[in-house]
Amino acid sequence: MNLTNYLKNTVSFPSEELEDIISYFERESVQKNNLLVRQGQVCAKLYFIEKGVGRSYYLTEAGKEVTQWFFIEGQFMSSIESFFQQNPSLYYLEMLEDAVLYSITRENLDLLFARYHNMEKLGRLLSTEMLTRVVNKLSAIQFQTARERHDYMLTEFPDIANRVALGHIASYLGMTQETLSRLRRATP
Amino acid sequence: MNLTNYLKNTVSFPSEELEDIISYFERESVQKNNLLVRQGQVCAKLYFIEKGVGRSYYLTEAGKEVTQWFFIEGQFMSSIESFFQQNPSLYYLEMLEDAVLYSITRENLDLLFARYHNMEKLGRLLSTEMLTRVVNKLSAIQFQTARERHDYMLTEFPDIANRVALGHIASYLGMTQETLSRLRRATP
DNA sequence: CCCATTTTTTGACATAGGTCAAAAGAAACC
DNA sequence: GGTTTCTTTTGACCTATGTCAAAAAATGGG
Numbered sequence: 001m002n003l004t005n006y007l008k009n010t011v012s013f014p015s016e017e018l019e020d021i022i023s024y025f026e027r028e029s030v031q032k033n034n035l036l037v038r039q040g041q042v043c044a045k046l047y048f049i050e051k052g053v054g055r056s057y058y059l060t061e062a063g064k065e066v067t068q069w070f071f072i073e074g075q076f077m078s079s080i081e082s083f084f085q086q087n088p089s090l091y092y093l094e095m096l097e098d099a100v101l102y103s104i105t106r107e108n109l110d111l112l113f114a115r116y117h118n119m120e121k122l123g124r125l126l127s128t129e130m131l132t133r134v135v136n137k138l139s140a141i142q143f144q145t146a147r148e149r150h151d152y153m154l155t156e157f158p159d160i161a162n163r164v165a166l167g168h169i170a171s172y173l174g175m176t177q178e179t180l181s182r183l184r185r186a187t188p
Numbered sequence: 189m190n191l192t193n194y195l196k197n198t199v200s201f202p203s204e205e206l207e208d209i210i211s212y213f214e215r216e217s218v219q220k221n222n223l224l225v226r227q228g229q230v231c232a233k234l235y236f237i238e239k240g241v242g243r244s245y246y247l248t249e250a251g252k253e254v255t256q257w258f259f260i261e262g263q264f265m266s267s268i269e270s271f272f273q274q275n276p277s278l279y280y281l282e283m284l285e286d287a288v289l290y291s292i293t294r295e296n297l298d299l300l301f302a303r304y305h306n307m308e309k310l311g312r313l314l315s316t317e318m319l320t321r322v323v324n325k326l327s328a329i330q331f332q333t334a335r336e337r338h339d340y341m342l343t344e345f346p347d348i349a350n351r352v353a354l355g356h357i358a359s360y361l362g363m364t365q366e367t368l369s370r371l372r373r374a375t376p
Numbered sequence: 377c378c379c380a381t382t383t384t385t386t387g388a389c390a391t392a393g394g395t396c397a398a399a400a401g402a403a404a405c406c
Numbered sequence: 407g408g409t410t411t412c413t414t415t416t417g418a419c420c421t422a423t424g425t426c427a428a429a430a431a432a433t434g435g436g
Binding site: 353354355365366369370373 | 412413414415416
């Protein structure tokens with residue numbers, strides 16, 4: 001999924017708006033295991049993923065990584081709180097495969113929000129969509145067994161299991177990797 | 189917190205816009221224990237709470253209520269997914285105290301979004317804010333002990349403990365009410 | 377292709393928090 | 407103000423999942 005098509009499918013931009021908007025994005029090739037943002041830094045950019053998978057994660061006091069979210073092709077990726085409020089990020093952003101990204105700075109995004117009503121609408125729709133996704137995960141995590149959480153994940157990220165390490169998925173689901181491993185073995 | 193001030197503080201609306209926007213909201217008095225939406229219904233309105241506390245909850249297969257979120261004065265309340273996508277709601281919306289609400293329909297809200305760029309911006313800001321809140325809860329729930337989750341709650345809803353039943357809070361935190369009760373006793 | 381490193385699986389054991397049941401306390405209602 | 411109903415606390419016991427450790431399998435670089 002490329003950025004132009006994605007934007008078109010979400011809001012019906014006149015083509016001159018679309019061109020102007022796209023011109024503020026910058027193409028970046030990023031290698032596997034690269035960090036886009038570290039915990040404590042202000043997240044400077046919003047990324048659109050044309051190709052690749054990424055995740056956000058944080059470190060516990062014990063030094064363990066906890067995956068917060070996965071981001072795949074055709075989605076925007078950022079440390080949202082940090083990017084929008086310009087706070088130090090609570091999360092690391094990491095690419096888990098070689099990736100092609102399109103990035104935009106906060107400044108330029110704000111400029112586009114102010115310039116185009118349509119752009120503001122896009123922002124609203126993306127936020128709302130992400131919000132419902134996070135709420136769905138919350139429902140799954142809040143009161144379900146390890147097995148049910150795993151089933152939820154398959155609906156949100158169907159093929160993630162083949163793309164990222166088991167340990168990353170386990171922490172995303174709020175369980176240890178041993179538990180996830182046993183769960184998989186037991187699954188018929 | 190009333191609606192006019194709330195809007196003013198969030199986006200700098202010209203006063204004629206503000207007046208027009210406000211005119212689409214309708215004041216409603218709702219009594220304690222009233223349901224605004226039932227599971228399975230499409231949520232028709234977005235509510236602003238001037239006074240009172242509400243919650244969203246769902247029923248498990250075993251018939252237990254699980255609180256999803258609390259909504260207090262000065263916040264918008266809705267079954268977000270249902271309201272914005274016009275899907276059947278996964279949640280009940282219930283007021284837990286006698287309340288004063290201002291409601292707007294989806295139709296009118298869309299009309300205002302289309303009419304005023306500022307309104308679209310408001311929508312975006314509210315979504316983003318809610319998103320960061322939900323993400324915070326998720327972090328708390330995903331990998332923390334019962335005690336830590338409880339501490340998180342106190343930052344998000346400092347005085348909620350005095351306003352709503354313990355069982356509602358327990359399920360919000362993803363634990364049983366017995367566990368929450370024991371936790372409180374043990375807290376110095 | 378081999379060695380080093382990382383990831384996944386397996387086993388033995390520990391424990392936080394769940395379940396069930398009943399008592400105690402508060403609130404609501406006539 | 408006494409009875410009913412709802413809410414919170416307490417106790418005894420249980421289980422899903424965590425922890426720690428080590429083996430097995432997969433991956434990656436030279």
